[in-house]
């Protein structure tokens with residue numbers, strides 16, 4: 001066994017969880033991150049002028065039904081209950097999301113019961129689509145054109161920059177349609193937000209005598225020499241210096257506004273209308289209802305194609321991206337001393353719970369392989 005330390009590139013959830021698990025198993029771990037903070041896109045910090053805890057790269061609501069993940073994160077900080085109740089503002093008014101009985105009754109000016117609403121939406125649905133192949137077909141099959149056009153078409157086009165018919169059905173499957181008045185955005189057993197923010201939790205995960213963290217440090221291939229193995233959680237195309245081309249990502253950016261009191265009355269309001277240039281507005285103090293603030297800060301979110309220097313957020317995974325990805329996967333598999341994990345290194349749209357679950361499983365596989373002398377896994381097992 002090499003007595004060199006391991007190197008983990010990226011101090012987001014993947015890197016932090018892996019670092020912790022390797023440290024506990026007795027290994028020395030160096031974590032670097034090119035940014036000047038830990039926690040990746042989950043980073044939180046207090047807004048200096050309002051005191052509001054801001055999710056710097058967009059709001060993150062922790063939601064999981066995975067007991068192992070829930071128990072794991074709770075070791076590192078208190079998560080207080082938070083239920084995301086999103087509204088959608090369109091020409092016809094302000095509606096409840098995800099689409100539920102309130103949305104259906106208000107939108108169609110009806111007073112349907114759950115079973116009546118189920119039957120009614122069946123009459124709207126395009127039942128000729130038996131096996132939906134993309135986002136649009138999935139929507140038309142399960143809700144019909146009117147609801148799709150009012151709440152999904154414009155939002156999705158703005159968010160992803162392509163026609164929804166080019167996107168996978170899996171993106172829409174993230175959201176339920178309900179025939180009761182439950183307006184909880186998620187279906188998961190546990191839902192909440194860290195009382196002290198995500199960066200505090202991530203700081204606690206990384207706080208171990210076997211872990212050292214260096215911020216503002218960009219990975220270079222030479223760093224591999226001083227380390228037993230590299231675990232890379234950045235964009236896979238960047239690792240290979242884009243030699244097979246760039247993978248498509250959407251990025252998001254915000255306009256910030258400050259004011260007194262309550263600016264929009266809710267944490268998230270979506271603007272699905274194609275004519276409105278932004279997708280949604282976040283008022284961050286509502287993500288911490290246990291705190292009181294006189295002032296408030298509101299972020300209007302815009303989406304655009306990622307250009308050089310922009311932060312990659314949402315992997316587009318269009319057909320051409322998948323072909324490029326396959327080439328990078330092949331290159332990655334030829335690397336003996338580098339492993340790839342997390343949202344950016346595996347180029348997948350992943351929620352925090354999935355990132356943590358994968359990092360835990362990957363850590364176990366790594367520790368096991370290290371003990372038996374087998375080759376370390378190149379990628380997490382993708383489920």
Ligand code: UDP
Nearest residue numbers: 088151152153155156159171172174270272
């Ligand atoms: N979506 C939509 N209208 C909405 C909310 C969501 O069309 O008002 C679509 C959109 O394509 C989005 C997807 O549903 O990318 C998943 O939404 P989710 O809220 O899970 O996205 P995230 O919060 O991860 O950006």
